[in-house]
Amino acid sequence: MDIKIYLNEKRKLVEETLEKLTLQAAGPFKNHIEAMRYSLFVGGKRVRPILCLAAGEAVKKCPATEKNLLPVACALECIHTYSLIHDDLPAMDNDDLRRGKPTNHTLYGEAGAILAGDSLLTFAFDLLSEPDYGTMHPEQQLKIIHLIARAAGPHGMVGGQALDIATENTEFPFSTLQTIHKNKTGALITCAVHAGAIGAGASPEQTASLVVYGDNIGLAFQIVDDLLNVTSTTEQLGKAAGSDANRGKATYPAFFGIEETRAKAKEAVARAISALKGFNHNADPLRALADYVYTRSN
Template sequence: MSTTEIQVANPPFPTDFDLSNYLKTNQTQVEAALANSLPVVYPETIYESMRYSLLAGGKRLRPILCLATCEMMGGTIEMAMPTACALEMIHTMSLIHDDLPAMDNDDYRRGKLTNHKVYGDDIAILAGDGLLAYAFEYIARATLNVPPQQILQAIAHLARAVGAAGLVGGQVVDLQSEGKSDVTVETLSYIHNHKTGALLEACVVCGAILAGATEEQIGKLSRYAQNIGLSFQIIDDILDITATQAELGKTAGKDLQAQKVTYPSLWGLEASKIQAQELIAAAKAELAPFGTAAIPLLALADYITNRDR
């Protein structure tokens, strides 16, 4: 099938698409689904710790990317919501562990005390472990009206994105690069393509898989997601320098304190902004064959470079 022959469902998104309203509507649905996904049972402490970080707010960009892609490919929000919740569970796990004293040693996340500051290091580690395991259980148990093979494919793709070939591997190289002055752009890109980008890419690809996308469609969506993932990290690096703690909801200037190499430290602020914009342009180009069905994903790509936290 050639690029021009790609066929997708075409939801009636208007040309004056209201991203703010779209985000608000989807955030509300995701928040409700997350709250219902994880009840508190015995031993209450671990479930309360898991819920403390899972329900601490945030942009919910990852689950929204999953929902938007599934809808674009002709699926429904109901089909993708368990996976969308699981993606946020895994993202939350990564934040809990990233904030630990053995990692980034941060006191605040999303404007609140980090999990280990409230529950202690031991419970925080277990809360992250619990969220990671529960995420996969939840996809397998709660996903309805999707062929089993597609559910299995989504689980496999997500598992790889989270493990040593993805998020974990990126975190390892990140830790090993701290304090080094000879970190190259290639190493920095490896870190962020894996630590940040792999999970963002899984959000988009898993949404497409659940809706029955073809390999060609998945390839285009994967490249879209990889580009927005790297742009997302570049903007994060910029905001770490330019934004305040109140604006970020977490400690500002942490990269400088940890002597981490960042894109602005290698390229400068203005060149980093240009690179982020070029990545978004490349991402949006991958969506051209999907027509107006791609309007939400196009708008979300722009949102990544225009955000202030």
């Protein structure tokens, strides 16, 4: 399959749904909502929502499944965008560029950026708990809400971010780096796949396989991020190249060098694809997405 066509189609679908579901910049909160929308629509690959939709498609390819999962996919993108806004703040990574454009706080100020991130996180759970969108069973909906709350919080993404900051310019074992990557980046990626499985009514066996896929895709994604930070330019990345070394962050290349790091990313992708052996051609987008994660340039 042509993964570029698939990604473009799903990205367009996600963005159309985000536009439909997201608040419009009007009324007394116009400037605040404008700040939310700026980062949400400034660009991005939409990997997490697409993984959610593709996982659902692998289990049950039908329009009803996709409709049920679209608000979940959009919620995941809201959470991811909030995390980027906060990551870029001066108190954290202090970045001026994101996706090749000015970061939120450089346009709306630190307080405005913090509040935009807060609202995107909260709005995600508004989308997830909407009772009248699609035909998902309430029990599935509740499982997905719980899953995403865990993946985004202190035992997932935020916990990983906190550990990442706490270990800057320090020496620590590789196991700590694994914990950072598994939580800061991997948790929400695995969660996106897992949520797609739940929303599509996957069997326990299917769900277990998709979680293994998600774990390895999340790992591969972060390893490749580490590589690109070393090997790409700021123009290619859309954010500051070489920033990991400048901030004293430990990365896979710092532990293993570039070539061994590439090999480890490739191994994670191979494990992800192997986890899909029980699925038919409906899982081809997930297989192609695994290769895309490895070969992407930003």
